Amino acid sequence: DHSDSNILFGTSQFGTLYKSTNQGLTRFGLSKPDGKTGEWITPFEQDPTDSNTVYSGYDQIYKSNDGGQNWVAISQNFGSNANHLKIAPSDNDTMYAAFGSNLYQTSNGGSIGDWTQLSGFSGSINSIAIHPTNPNKIAIATNSSSKVYISTDGGTNWSSSLYNLPNFSALALVWDTTYDEDILYLGMNYGVYYLRENRSE
Secondary structure, three states: OOOOOOOEEEEEHHHEEEEEOOOOOOOEEEOOHHHOOOOOOOOEEEOOOOOOOEEEEOOOEEEEOOOOOOOEEOOOOOOOOOOEEEEEOOEEEEEEEEEOOEEEEEOOOOOOOOOEEEOOOOOOEEEEEEOOOOOOOEEEEEOOOOOEEEEOOOOOOOEEOOOOOOOOOEEEEEEOOOOOOOEEEEEEOOOEEEEEOOEEO
């Protein structure tokens, strides 16, 4: 919990949810949304501003306003389980969710039927990173030959950021939030790389 270090959230296989209020000395289970089963690693996110609000991703995206005790669906049923879910740090109404090679976006906090499917990239999505101050600037790591794509308009258009990356798997992305917000870090299955805007190093 970003506002209380005594509170921890956790997930285990297929979407089982846990919470601790004493830094993990003991834990208790949270109910699964609608009793559903998620992916082996089920997406779980805390709201960037409201610590009582958390989100989880199954075949629908769910939201809880009471720390995971009760859940309500905030998306349509996508027909498969979510692999990744991210909430924009600078705008908690903007969210992106990945289901294999399918990516969806909402900019109104989520409602059933109001998630737009994005296109213009290829491959299954391994990671989503949203810029810390611009909710429309996102990066995705994929298993395609292009590896990394970046969009500056909320996913309407994408550019490949392959540059001189080696032929390893692109697995994890994060934007730098302490030194230079336009540095993007990429974890591959061999090595960590970074991209500085308009320049690859």
